[in-house]
Amino acid sequence: MTIWKGGGGDDILIGGSGIDRIDGGLGNDYLIGQEGNDVLLDGAGTNTLQGGTGNDIYAVQSIADTVFEFADEGIDEVQTFLGRYALPANVENLVFVGSADHTGIGTAHSNRLIGGAGNDYLVGGDGNDVLIDGQGLNTLQGGRGNDIYAVQSRDDTIVEFANEGTDQIQTFLAQYELRSHVEDLIFVGHTAHTGVGTSEDNRLTGASYNDHLTGGGGADIFDYRNAVNGYDVITDFDAADASSGHDQIDLTGRGLNFDDLTIKAQGAGTMVSFGGDTISLLNVGITSVNGADFLFG
Template sequence: MTGTQNLDDTGNSLANIITGNSGHNVLNGGAGADTLIGKTGDDTYLVDDIADVTIELANGGIDRVRTALANYTLTGHIEYLEFIGTQNSNGTGNNLSNTIIGNAGNNILDGAAGVDKLIGGLGNDTYLVSDAGDLVVESVSEGIDLVKSSLADYTLTEQVENLLLVGNAIKGTGNDLANTITGNTANNILFGGDGNDALFGGVGDDKLIGGVGIDTLTGGAGVDTFALLETGGDIITDFDPSKDIIALNQTAFGLLDQIVGSVLNATRLVVVNSDAIALGGVLDLLPSPLTRLIYSTESGNLFHDANGTGPLGITNGLGESGGLIATFEKVLGAAPTLTSANFVVDSIV
């Protein structure tokens, strides 16, 4: 085509070659294996056959492919990919800064190289994130979505529920939803943020930080650290007292007299055989009350006794800021055996 006007051209059932002009063209090959060639304008290509070929020039405008195919990878010099219809689709970008837009199906979107924007839509979408500048966009009630991140450090954007670390990724952080965050073979740091989160460390020496909410923490293989920020009742599924560690927030649990990084003073942990005793507080034999931890072997519940007790054994319960910190799941019907050596004092940001 010649001229500068904007064109809207459609082929037939044959294998067509359609060439645009310098305007903003819409090129649709129709049925058949077509070749669509844009020029300097901002062109849109409608691709409906797996054998269709799109050809763009470098600096040939801002161009878009719209397709209903199940799988599509952008060719060179095209910036946008948009899926139409309701089928499940896999979309892959090129080395430009792409915008890839999913449809109502369950999409897998991979921007590849470049700083990309990935927009999922209504389905349960999966995003492959490999550049620190990549942006994942989801809206409320648009499915249960997953980011697979190979970045050293990644934080879920709003309305994305789940995060899986792949490759050399180290750190993963959730948002205010109920996230599932899964580590890889590295030594991961997983932080749930707000919401009732599930964290799975994998095979490395991992640090799991639930954050706000009732979180479920599973370390997996390796020497794992379960970081407790506050009372709230986190669930620890696989604590191994022979190697794993509980990290206590120095400020939240009133341990300011203890050095960050140090093992918990043995006087700060009391082990009892029932929740009833634990909930009554502990008998403090020191001149003034001390905050303590109380662990019930009956239930596997770990409590924060925020006020210790009154002098010489006057019990006052767990105090206003005390309460259940965590529950250790039983193995073969028995809660794990804990000592102060299983606890360290931590600043935990």
């Protein structure tokens, strides 16, 4: 890495074809990274930062700075402690640092927005965005596109409107209930989870432990495409083939068909086993379970 540092005046610093670290220092500076994965630090003053090609990082201290990127020049990132920051065009990622409250706004493209230690408001805009809450009590709004929310707190507010894409929550929380207009819930980690869907069509994916899943209304899919080796309970599985809310268990990619499943009556419900996985379908009679309740392939 080549290190470049400006002085007390207005500097123009131009990096080379490798990895550069360019610090403007005092004054109103113009920093140009050119090729390579560069780090540009604005320093004091009103600055213009242009990373060039490569995956560049901009450390921004002033809202008056101009960050300049052309399309298809890499995956670029702004890191800042500013209270409010809107990503400039062709910069993909925004990371807030520090303990203050932040408002971060994405672009019309696909962005990754990461909150800090405060109470943050992250807005993805258009595109398929990833919003990561950080600490604090946060509000996450993906906007249009197929967005992913990485959620650490049940107290976070998720804002999605109808017809804005197929959106997904990923969380290690022990219990989570999907918010309106968010379709998919994926649990990660190695503890037991309780997941609840909405009145819409949802896809619920447990983790590698014993999960308790409730689809809610709608035609829901319970995702078992990957082996979890657990004992799960589905509380409201709708096995009625003609129902508009007919639910299904997704086993695609497992190399299974209906004859490979072990299906047994379990009180008023039905137990389905395959590989190391077992699912208890509460209040579903064994005669109601057939191949239409599963997705194979």
